[in-house]
Amino acid sequence: xxxxxxxxxxxxxxxxxxxxxxxxxxxxxxxxxxxxxxxxxxxxxxxxxxxxxxxxxxxxxxxxxxxxxxxxxxxxxxxxxxxxxxxxxxxxxxxxxxxxxxxxxxxxxxxxxxxxxxxxxxxxxxxxxxxxxxxxxxxxxxxxxxxxxxxxxxxxxxxxxxxxxxxxxxxxxxxxxxxxxxxxxxxxxxxxxxxxxxxxxxxxxxxxxxxxxxxxxxxxxxxxxxxxxxxxxxxxxxxxx
Amino acid sequence: xxxxxxxxxxxxxxxxxxxxxxxxxxxxxxxxxxxxxxxxxxxxxx
Numbered sequence: 001x002x003x004x005x006x007x008x009x010x011x012x013x014x015x016x017x018x019x020x021x022x023x024x025x026x027x028x029x030x031x032x033x034x035x036x037x038x039x040x041x042x043x044x045x046x047x048x049x050x051x052x053x054x055x056x057x058x059x060x061x062x063x064x065x066x067x068x069x070x071x072x073x074x075x076x077x078x079x080x081x082x083x084x085x086x087x088x089x090x091x092x093x094x095x096x097x098x099x100x101x102x103x104x105x106x107x108x109x110x111x112x113x114x115x116x117x118x119x120x121x122x123x124x125x126x127x128x129x130x131x132x133x134x135x136x137x138x139x140x141x142x143x144x145x146x147x148x149x150x151x152x153x154x155x156x157x158x159x160x161x162x163x164x165x166x167x168x169x170x171x172x173x174x175x176x177x178x179x180x181x182x183x184x185x186x187x188x189x190x191x192x193x194x195x196x197x198x199x200x201x202x203x204x205x206x207x208x209x210x211x212x213x214x215x216x217x218x219x220x221x222x223x224x225x226x227x228x229x230x231x232x233x234x235x236x237x238x239x240x241x
Numbered sequence: 242x243x244x245x246x247x248x249x250x251x252x253x254x255x256x257x258x259x260x261x262x263x264x265x266x267x268x269x270x271x272x273x274x275x276x277x278x279x280x281x282x283x284x285x286x287x
Contacts, residue, residue, distance in 0.1 A: 018271075018274070022267050022271065025267075026264075026267065029263070033256060033260070037252070037256070047248050048248040048249055048252055049248050049251055049252060051252045051256075052251070052252055052255040052256075055255055055256060055258075055259035055260075056255065056259075059259060094266070094270075095266060095270075098262055098263075098266045101262065102258060102259050102262045102263070105255075105258045105262075106255040106258055106259055109251050109254050109255045109258070110251065110255060112251060113247065113248055113251050207263065210263060210266075210267055213267065213270075214266055214267060214270045217270040217271055217273075217274040218270055218273075218274070220274045220277070220278065221270070221273050221274045221277040221278075222277075224274070224277035224278045224280065224281040225277050225280075225281075227281050228277070228280050228281045228284050231281075231284050232284065
């Protein structure tokens with residue numbers, strides 16, 4: 001793992017991967033969404049609104065996955081002091097927040113025709129909203145620490161502690177009464193018919209590739225900013241008084 | 242008969258939110274990366 005701690009080595013891997021991940025993800029997502037809109041039949045109970053599944057569920061998974069990426073990178077930063085771990089955690093925060101917001105918005109739009117309400121303060125929706133606020137807090141904290149040049153350990157601890165919310169989101173529909181349906185897909189099992197499951201998996205792969213491409217692009221951005229800042233500081237120190 | 246167009250309205254609204262959000266995220270991340278790397282290379286040359 002330490003072999004990739006070198007920014008130059010990381011950039012050699014990230015540069016040729018960023019654009020293909022983004023473009024491949026966009027193409028795959030476009031295919032999956034067209035499949036979901038025009039090929040998949042309406043559901044017996046939910047009717048046409050079942051098609052919202054193909055944007056809502058991948059967004060929910062990536063919202064939670066984004067925070068798990070922050071937590072893992074934070075652990076690597078705290079334990080092994082991996083130089084790129086801080087940058088990786090910061091890079092995952094923005095796409096994680098965007099996909100969490102997309103999950104909440106599409107879920108609310110889906111809730112209106114299905115449940116008769118845009119919003120309900122139940123375990124699943126509330127814990128997902130808490131995740132969005134955790135992302136906002138993490139982004140603000142990490143930015144403030146980077147601006148002041150302070151240690152990023154506080155943000156790493158915040159990233160680790162915030163991960164407690166992810167299993168709460170996952171189990172919320174089991175622990176509390178909810179309008180939200182119980183989990184349809186668990187490890188190795190699915191209650192979803194293949195006609196819906198296959199395009200859902202293709203959409204998830206497409207959105208995941210975009211997520212990966214955005215994380216690499218954000219890492220390259222943060223790395224370039226750190227390197228430009230370091231060069232300016234070096235020049236200021238070397239300049240004759 | 243009235244339900245179908247209503248349901249499609251919700252479907253299209255959800256897709257619009259997801260597609261616009263994802264496209265904006267991808268485009269902004271790409272452009273910010275290009276600008277930051279250009280600034281770094283500019284600093285290297287000067």
